[in-house]
Amino acid sequence: MLMYLLRRVPSALLVLLLASVLIFLVIRLIPGDPAATLAGSDAAPEAVAAIRHELGLDQPVHVQYLQWLGGVLTGDLGSSYLIGGRIADLLADGAANTVVLAATALAIAVLSAALIGPLWAVRRGRWLDRLLTGFTTAAVALPPYVTGVLLVLLFGVAVRLLPAGGVPPDGLSDRLDITAQYLVMPALCLALPVAAVLIRFFAESLRTELGRAHVTTAAAAGVARRRIVLRHAMRNAVPASVTVLGLQVGNLLGGAVLVEAVFSWPGLGMLIEQGIDRRDYPVVQVLLLLSVAVFVLIQLLTDIVHAYLDPRIRLGSPS
DSSP, X not given: OHHHHHHHHHHHHHHHHHHHHHHHHHHTTSSSOHHHHHHOTTOOHHHHHHHXXXXXXXXXXXXXXXXXXXXXXXXOOOXXXXXXXXXXXXXXHHHHHHHHHHHHHHHHHHHHHHHHHHHHHHSOOHHHHHHHHHHHHHHHHSOHHHHHHHHIIIIIIISOOSOSSSXXXXXXXXXXHHHHHHHHHHHHHHHHHHHHHHHHXXXXXXXXXXXXXXXXXXXXXXXXXXXXXXXXXXXXXXXXXXXXXXXXXXXXXXXXXXXXXXXXXXXXXXXXXXXXXXXXXXXXXXXXHHHHHHHHHHHHXXXXXXXXXXXXXHTTOOO
């Protein structure tokens, strides 16, 4: 397992390096000048030039990149131009809310797949197929901002069962029952497309495994249906589903930006929205690089889990 991990690490580091270069260059293509924004619309050109010099924006691009990369590698993320404050502090303030939202949504998606996937695979029926096919198709097709608006209109406006947005006034950890009321709609909105993909893939993997020769032989020998599903089909269907789960976590993190905007959830998604809107280069590029790093780390962990569950992967054997 250690050798397998060592083979994967260099490619992960290369992806991060290339992503840092691409992010740094693309951010500079965004229209607008943060120095001019910071100076104000009536500022003289000399004042704008002074601010550009103070921020280091008048240096060559490659010098700016190397300085930024050196700061990231040493843990110095720098300061925000326009939002204000140290970027590390801004990340700490928003990360807790985003982690709570993403973890809750992921738990909902995994639990849904674990419960509905086997039911759909084992108990085939026309009405069940139509119901679950329609549900999963709609969940994948509707973007989060549409699902979020529909949830707010239904449960926040029409029924008035749940808060329409925001976070508890006293924080997430003060009262869990109040936190759950604020969390349920954004977490459900974020979880729906991921849950739909996992349900369909897990159910299809189980159907494939249930059709294999060794499963048919076990059924002919009188092995209980539940034992066949749990001990044979599910054991072989889980590794591939773990890989899909790792890919969907990236989609979940991307969807968190829209969900946080819809529900006014003050996490990293809202922070990157503010950074882009105000042309705050340091904040945006750190958040984008953090997103790539988290995605690469999740993929690395997913590959490790997959290799642990399927020895053929880590040994380099054909599937």
